[in-house]
Amino acid sequence: MKNSKGLIITLISIIVIIGIIFGIHTLTGSTSKSADNPTITVGSQGSDYDIWTHIATSKQAKKLGLKIKTKQIADGVQLNNATAQGSVDVNAFQSYAYLAAYNKEHPHSQLAALGTTYLEPLGIYSDKYKQINKIPNGATVAIANNPANTARGLLLLQSAGLIKLKKNFGALGNTNDIAANPKHLKFKEIDDTTGPRVLHTVDVVLISNTVALEGHLNVLKDSIFHEKINSSTRSNINILATAKKNKNNQNYKKLVKLYHEPTIQKYIKSQYNGTKVEVQKPLSYLK
Template sequence: MGSDAQIWKHIAQSQAAKDAKLDIQVKEINGGIETNNATKEGEVDVNAFQSWAYLVTYNKESKADLKAIATTYLEPMGIYSQKFKSIDEVTDGALVALADNPANTARGLKLLEASGLIKLKADFDDALGTVNDITSNPKHLKFELIDDKTGPRIIQDVGLVLIGNTIALEGGLNVLKDSLFHEEISQATKNNINVLVTTSDKENDKGLQKLAALYHNEDTQKYIKDEFGGTKVEVKEPVSYLQGQSSK
């Protein structure tokens, strides 16, 4: 999907892939649920698009058992606007657009809280939290759930829109330059780290482990840095690093 497909097309053509004797075919599928369903049903061997929190939520809601086999990167979600130039300028009753999928709805609400616009209940679920968990909304913000892929196209129609970086990049936006406020780029933000995902029977497949290693080689990382302006921060941690996250 999107920039992930672009990265893997680069990897597929790389000398490192040839040296590893891997024939990588990149299939683009529109939609996160559709991509995970295709993985679960064996239409693809592994997918690369989602955060750890998104995977955990999908497994819960779909009664699936997809497995993360490697970490890849962390990229910040941003708050964007064409009506306001700063968070302080946000007016009473402004309409806020949030992604209509549980992991990114919750992530967006956490970002709004970090910006100071709202407060959430103390036991807010980082994977499944909703607007019903808002405890303080001093600017009386209104909320609308949208297909997250439409975020860049509707900026002019709402007061604020929260957009993940992959979709922002597709819309010509750089989260570090164009957003009013964005998540801190920190490996401590474990829920938002992106992962490579496969089925449980392929979790220890040696070919897929070789594939995961290609993401972290020097050529790939240089390409990502040059192509995406520093908005994708490499995370090279074992999957065990993520265990216990998004599991409230």
């Protein structure tokens, strides 16, 4: 009888031990799998937010084992701050020049590019004039008030033959760096996002394509002059960005590959009439 009781106790002990081991293995395995495939929060704005909302639910994302949550933050600086602080893992909205300007102004909140996505030509728009050479003396030009887009806009005005910039003009250049202004243009600084709304109140407005699309404008059709795709505009190529400490995160890098999936690109080209020109280049190309 004693032997029977001992055998029963032994069997129960073995079952309990096996159960504990199996439970630990299951828990550990589940945790490991979750750690390998965490949910990535992608912060964006405007049409880029719409694109990443589409990408997040795509079959291509599932094939790469990516779980994506999108977050919309309308202000670019706030979005970069959120990325640096970790409430956003990766953001998708800015050019390489904008990133460089942000890093220069925020030495304690450094970000890094993960890869290139597209170039949207910056456009010069006017409700009053249909050609660049028809813009009169003393015309008022509305230009973005953030450093990166201010410089980009001035370079575009120079390409259009309206002004001439100083030889040492840099990524954070502004209207003080104008060397020649033969038409005596007047400059009005505006918030980037208000471009389409002020189009009726000034002579000329420089509008980024993301904002233009939201205002039902197509840079290829509605602008009177826009950036050409060449090496001089490579700092204006858009990127995916993350906190500098995460620049080697392999799951984050997969987002770059995901963006360039042919099916995803077909959707983007169809949705935005070709105005988001795909750029698949190594990061070294931007420098």
